[in-house]
Amino acid sequence: MQLIRYTARAIAIPVSDPVDLRWHWPWQATLTRRILAVNIFVLGLLAGSLFYLDGLRIRLIEERITQAASEAALAASALESVDPTARPQFIGDIGAKSRARFRLFDAGGELIADSWQTHSPTFSLNNPKEESWQRNFARALDEAVDFVVGADIPPTFVGFGGVNLMSQPVKLQLAPDRTHILTAQAGLGGTESQILLMDRNARDIRRIVRSERSRLGYVILAATLFSVFLSLFLGRTIVRPLQQLAQAATRVRMGRDREVVVPRLPSRVDEIGTLARAVSDMSHALHQRIDATEMFAADVAHELKNPLASLSSAVESLRTVTKPELRAQLQDIISDDVRRLDRLITDISELSRIDARLSRAAFERIDLVTLIEGLISLRGARGKSGDVAVSFANPAKQHLCVAGEASQLSRVIENLLDNAVSFSPPGSIVRVSTDSNSDSVIVTVEDEGPGIADNAREAIFERFHSHRPEGEAFGKHSGLGLAIARTIINGHDGAIMVAPSETGRKGARFIIRLPRTP
Numbered sequence: 001m002q003l004i005r006y007t008a009r010a011i012a013i014p015v016s017d018p019v020d021l022r023w024h025w026p027w028q029a030t031l032t033r034r035i036l037a038v039n040i041f042v043l044g045l046l047a048g049s050l051f052y053l054d055g056l057r058i059r060l061i062e063e064r065i066t067q068a069a070s071e072a073a074l075a076a077s078a079l080e081s082v083d084p085t086a087r088p089q090f091i092g093d094i095g096a097k098s099r100a101r102f103r104l105f106d107a108g109g110e111l112i113a114d115s116w117q118t119h120s121p122t123f124s125l126n127n128p129k130e131e132s133w134q135r136n137f138a139r140a141l142d143e144a145v146d147f148v149v150g151a152d153i154p155p156t157f158v159g160f161g162g163v164n165l166m167s168q169p170v171k172l173q174l175a176p177d178r179t180h181i182l183t184a185q186a187g188l189g190g191t192e193s194q195i196l197l198m199d200r201n202a203r204d205i206r207r208i209v210r211s212e213r214s215r216l217g218y219v220i221l222a223a224t225l226f227s228v229f230l231s232l233f234l235g236r237t238i239v240r241p242l243q244q245l246a247q248a249a250t251r252v253r254m255g256r257d258r259e260v261v262v263p264r265l266p267s268r269v270d271e272i273g274t275l276a277r278a279v280s281d282m283s284h285a286l287h288q289r290i291d292a293t294e295m296f297a298a299d300v301a302h303e304l305k306n307p308l309a310s311l312s313s314a315v316e317s318l319r320t321v322t323k324p325e326l327r328a329q330l331q332d333i334i335s336d337d338v339r340r341l342d343r344l345i346t347d348i349s350e351l352s353r354i355d356a357r358l359s360r361a362a363f364e365r366i367d368l369v370t371l372i373e374g375l376i377s378l379r380g381a382r383g384k385s386g387d388v389a390v391s392f393a394n395p396a397k398q399h400l401c402v403a404g405e406a407s408q409l410s411r412v413i414e415n416l417l418d419n420a421v422s423f424s425p426p427g428s429i430v431r432v433s434t435d436s437n438s439d440s441v442i443v444t445v446e447d448e449g450p451g452i453a454d455n456a457r458e459a460i461f462e463r464f465h466s467h468r469p470e471g472e473a474f475g476k477h478s479g480l481g482l483a484i485a486r487t488i489i490n491g492h493d494g495a496i497m498v499a500p501s502e503t504g505r506k507g508a509r510f511i512i513r514l515p516r517t518p
Contacts, residue, residue, distance in 0.1 A: 036231040040224075053216065054149040057209045061180065064202045065170045068184040072169075072198040075102060076186035079196060091196070092118030099123060101160070101199040109162050112194065123201040125157075126177040138210065139178050145213070157181045160199055179203045241265060241272050245279050252283045307344070311337040363403040363492075365517050368441055369394050369434055371406060375413055376432065387426035390417065393433040400434055400441045402514040404492045412485045412496075416445040416510050419481065423449030423508065436516060443512040446501065452508045457498040461486045489514070 075094055082090045091102040095115030099122045104113040115122075128136060146153060157173035160183075171183040180202040188194040241263070248262040262280040265273045314333045321327050376390050394400075402409075413432075420430040428448040435442045452460060461482045489496045494514035501509050 036228070036235075040227065053145070053209060053213055054151050056212060057151070057205065060205045060208060061172065061202075064180070064182055064200075064205060065172065065184075068182040068198060068200055069170050069186075071098065071100070071200075072184035072186040072196060075198060076188050076196045079104070080188050088113035088118055091115045095119060095122055099200075103160075103197045103199070105162060105195045105197065107193050107195075111162070123203075125175045125179070125201070128176050131177070135177075142178055142206070142210075154180070162197075175201070178206060180205050238272060241268075241276060245276055248283070249279060252286060307337040307340045311341070361405045361408075363405060365401050366404055366406050366409065367399045367401050368409070368443060368514075369399050371410060372413060372432060372434065372443070375410060375417070379417065385417075385421050385430070388421045388424045388428055388430055390421070390430045390432065393431065395433070396436060398436075400436050401517045402441050402492070402494075403517045404514070408488045409492070412488050412512070413443070413445075415481045415485050416512075420445055420447035420449070420508070420510075423447055425449070439516055441514045441516045443514075444509065445512075446505075446507060446509040448505060448507045451501075451506055452498050460498065461496075 075091070078094070079087055079090060087104060091104060091113055092115040095102045096119045100115075101122060102113075102115040103111060106112055128139065145151075154172045154174040157175045169185060173181040173183070175181050182198075182200045182202055184198045184200075186196050186198075188196060244263055252262070262283045263276055264280045265276040267273070268276070311334060314330045314337065318327060318330045318334070321330060372392060376392050379385050379390060417430065417432070424430055424447045430448075431444075431446045433444045433446075435444070486496050489512060492514055494512060496510065496512050499509050499511050501507055
């Protein structure tokens, strides 16, 4: 027979997380803190846009420097065509219109004309000490941002200098109120016999940068509040149910509360709800297993007491009885009780080990048709069926395969055949047949005995339930055969049941369903 090895059903305890489930964190943190950390990290990336603002400030400064140089050159070009005596009034007019200060120097650096002498000053520098705390706070924030982004800070403005202080066409300085002062120079007539200086307070640079930073700050603040709210919401909807499930699972594990109610979360259709219902079903199954174990232990104690009581009584009587025929009867009773105890202990041990054995078994592909034919042939060769004939029918004339353990499935078939033969009258036939559908293999064992009452069709699968043919000596069976058969079939993900005969004949009809393997 060709065999295919299936994955072992035993559950091993891993010593570490599976590779696909590992998620390393630099510190031990709760799930809520991790969610919050991830969201805050994203906000940190958003806060990195402060570097974009620094780039905006640099571009604005470069544009204002280029603009100042152009304005100074244009003013100098226009001033060349003006009569020297009218030049003071002219530079005053253009200073008032352009909101800048123009000064005209000769080649020796002496002041010839100043737009602020003929007209009112076009700008003034604020004293930080006289400003409101809001402006001082904004200035401190400017300094902090410049420190964070590593901005190049221009030299501090110390006063309006003359031409001898100019080493470049445009000079940039930072006023005490952190506004930018631009000083541009241009020569007249190309001979530089006279030099025009233009001073401008570029307040719009600070205003634009602060405006953009305020907008960004509002966005970051709103995103932070939303992120914190979202983190707390996720913490409540994810972490809290997990904590409740963990607490309930711990109480179930400790066994201190047999009535632990694991929340099933029926309103949740996500993975948390699926997990809750799975844990609830698992705890319910565990309680059922514990109850079944306790009932099994009580049944075992009860079943062992009967032969032990009989054995004890026979042993006590053996001491006082002197008649040989009575002593022989007592010895027969002792022998029967010992055999009965041995049979009970063997079946009980087998039943208690079946679940563990099946959970560790490596299932193979088994051809049930070949398996049943072999069992029936072996029974015939040994004469095990006595005067009862056993027939086998496979109408589909095909091999029907299942995944399982051959020895355990053979035990189930043998058990059903033994029961059917024991209940069948001499000369009758026990019929075994196989059939299948798209996903199941069906094995039917039908006899011509007295049959099973409707109200006893489930009871016969209970442990220590014994319903034997008339005339059979008491104690020859442990009452565990069908319980063992159902345990084995359940371990193969199948089902076993009793159904009425389809032909209307008298007798019992056992049906086994097992998952079909291609």
